[in-house]
Amino acid sequence: MIPPIRRLALALAVVGLGAANLALAAAPREQGSVWWQNYRWTKSTLRIMVDLSSSGYTPGIRAANFWSNNTDITFRSTTDHSIADISLFDGNWGDNSWRGLATVWATSTGVITHCHARLNRFYTSAPSGKTKAWRWEGTFSMELGHCLGLDHDATTGSMNGTAMSSGLANAPSSSNVSAINSRY
Numbered sequence: 686m687i688p689p690i691r692r693l694a695l696a697l698a699v700v701g702l703g704a705a706n707l708a709l710a711a712a713p714r715e716q717g718s719v720w721w722q723n724y725r726w727t728k729s730t731l732r733i734m735v736d737l738s739s740s741g742y743t744p745g746i747r748a749a750n751f752w753s754n755n756t757d758i759t760f761r762s763t764t765d766h767s768i769a770d771i772s773l774f775d776g777n778w779g780d781n782s783w784r785g786l787a788t789v790w791a792t793s794t795g796v797i798t799h800c801h802a803r804l805n806r807f808y809t810s811a812p813s814g815k816t817k818a819w820r821w822e823g824t825f826s827m828e829l830g831h832c833l834g835l836d837h838d839a840t841t842g843s844m845n846g847t848a849m850s851s852g853l854a855n856a857p858s859s860s861n862v863s864a865i866n867s868r869y
């Protein structure tokens with residue numbers, strides 16, 4: 686584990702986003718920014734360690750592949766956590782109010798050094814006409830988006846928890862993709 690310099694978490698709450706600012710961050714975020722504080726990598730090829738259960742595997746891999754195949758970010762898989770940039774986990778953490786949680790380790794200037802993207806398998810509900818795996822893919826996609834520096838947003842994509850809860854989208858929106866490509 687890379688020592689946490691600043692360890693900050695951004696949670697996807699179970700019941701939509703509402704008006705709550707769910708960023709548990711030390712400083713107020715930039716108003717209207719699509720970015721989570723100023724967290725960013727200084728590279729675009731990231732090593733990802735996948736540690737997923739049998740039920741979490743397919744949605745987690747689909748989410749990771751979307752980001753890697755459709756943006757200027759490239760994920761390269763590793764089984765060695767000590768060299769991983771991002772770790773993708775799932776587990777049953779119980780009824781703790783978060784479906785997904787992203788935790789970044791970052792320097793004082795916001796350069797991300799490590800990130801965990803986690804899905805809480807306790808929550809299995811899906812919007813009408815969608816499967817649990819569909820919903821989980823969206824959660825993994827959102828947490829990975831946070832790991833790339835994106836905040837929650839109002840686009841019809843996976844950075845918007847309401848879009849997922851209503852069954853509209855479980856993948857990054859075109860504006861999510863554009864934002865990533867403008868940065869990396």
Ligand SMILES: [Zn+2]
Nearest residue numbers: 766772800801
């Ligand atoms: Zn880790």
